[in-house]
Amino acid sequence: MPELIKNTLYILTPGSSVHLDHDAVRVFHPENGAKRLPLVRIDHVVAFGGVNLTDDFLHRCAADQRSVTWLTSNGRFRARVIGPQGGNPLLRVAQHDALREPGRRAAVARAFVAGKLHNTRQVLLRAAADARTTRQQALRATASAIADDLTKLPDTNNINVILGIEGQAAKRYVATWRHLLVDHAQVTAPTHRISRPPTDPVNAALSFGYGMLRIAVHGALEHVGLDPYIGYLHGIRPGKPALALDLMEEMRHLQVDRMVFTAFNRRQLTPHHFTQHPGGAHEINEDGRRAYLTLWSEARARPWAHRQLGRDIPAAVLPLIQARLLARHLRSDTPHYNPWSPA
Numbered sequence: 001m002p003e004l005i006k007n008t009l010y011i012l013t014p015g016s017s018v019h020l021d022h023d024a025v026r027v028f029h030p031e032n033g034a035k036r037l038p039l040v041r042i043d044h045v046v047a048f049g050g051v052n053l054t055d056d057f058l059h060r061c062a063a064d065q066r067s068v069t070w071l072t073s074n075g076r077f078r079a080r081v082i083g084p085q086g087g088n089p090l091l092r093v094a095q096h097d098a099l100r101e102p103g104r105r106a107a108v109a110r111a112f113v114a115g116k117l118h119n120t121r122q123v124l125l126r127a128a129a130d131a132r133t134t135r136q137q138a139l140r141a142t143a144s145a146i147a148d149d150l151t152k153l154p155d156t157n158n159i160n161v162i163l164g165i166e167g168q169a170a171k172r173y174v175a176t177w178r179h180l181l182v183d184h185a186q187v188t189a190p191t192h193r194i195s196r197p198p199t200d201p202v203n204a205a206l207s208f209g210y211g212m213l214r215i216a217v218h219g220a221l222e223h224v225g226l227d228p229y230i231g232y233l234h235g236i237r238p239g240k241p242a243l244a245l246d247l248m249e250e251m252r253h254l255q256v257d258r259m260v261f262t263a264f265n266r267r268q269l270t271p272h273h274f275t276q277h278p279g280g281a282h283e284i285n286e287d288g289r290r291a292y293l294t295l296w297s298e299a300r301a302r303p304w305a306h307r308q309l310g311r312d313i314p315a316a317v318l319p320l321i322q323a324r325l326l327a328r329h330l331r332s333d334t335p336h337y338n339p340w341s342p343a
Contacts, residue, residue: 007041007042011047018057023038042066043066045068045069046068069081075207075212077211082219091224091225091327094332099232106156111337113153113166115340116253117149119253123180124139124143127180128143135179138179142175146172149165153165170193177189200282201269201271201282202260205269205288206256208292212296213251213319221243231245231246232246263295300315300316301315321340322340
């Protein structure tokens with residue numbers, strides 16, 4: 001059946017159909033019948049796999065500014081629909097101007113990478129605090145090496161060099177995954193980040209989580225009037241939401257990775273939540289999606305410290321806060337863009 005979590009309607013079962021029923025939505029499940037929910041309770045709709053949404057329902061969502069997102073069953077983005085946006089042409093011009101100025105582009109790209117590396121260290125140090133002996137030493141050593149990587153960022157305006165620093169830190173981080181999983185976890189830590197397609201439960205869970213985060217960040221950028229496809233770190237490529245991928249960098253490890261490894265360590269996610277296909281590809285199954293989304297909703301309600309604002313912010317609001325801070329910088333209201341970090 002559909003899951004309504006924090007005003008987001010998730011439709012998980014292939015073969016389901018979604019219909020408008022006056023001021024409500026009626027979801028027909030291929031085996032369990034229909035469920036009716038009032039539209040006033042729904043801000044976003046996310047459909048996985050082969051789900052049919054009727055024209056009347058889509059038109060009503062567009063009229064109400066209710067976003068509809070389609071994902072593959074493994075959480076990969078397919079499409080997104082939202083009604084006409086008011087737009088902010090001056091902000092869009094400023095966004096393009098910053099891309100054309102090499103120094104400004106590099107400064108924003110450095111900020112995204114600095115935020116990612118700083119928060120990667122937070123994941124490692126928090127895990128080290130609960131670890132012992134060899135695991136603790138390995139986690140702290142990697143955190144120290146990534147701190148050294150951070151010191152190299154201010155010395156370059158070259159995007160390729162910035163990407164190289166980010167890539168080196170990412171390799172260090174992935175090499176510690178085996179220390180982030182405890183001995184009684186029912187999965188083995190992969191040695192590489194593999195996403196196309198994922199070849200193990202950990203990579204499949206991470207890919208699914210990044211898909212959820214991308215929806216939130218993409219929507220936040222559109223809400224403040226920024227173009228999600230004009231990025232600074234990831235550049236410009238047709239069909240690639242570069243700015244959404246940029247802004248995700250500072251959030252993905254604390255918001256997604258930490259939750260995923262904790263879930264495996266607590267056996268809230270197990271191999272039974274994943275399907276292995278011929279050839280070795282792994283996909284999170286319907287039970288896994290349901291378990292993940294329950295954990296995701298709890299994590300999105302969690303407050304995180306925000307150093308720049310000096311107060312706690314729910315995780316669900318962080319993408320919007322950071323999108324607004326980025327917009328302020330691009331309009332030259334602030335001299336720098338400061339990435340989010342809780343410490």
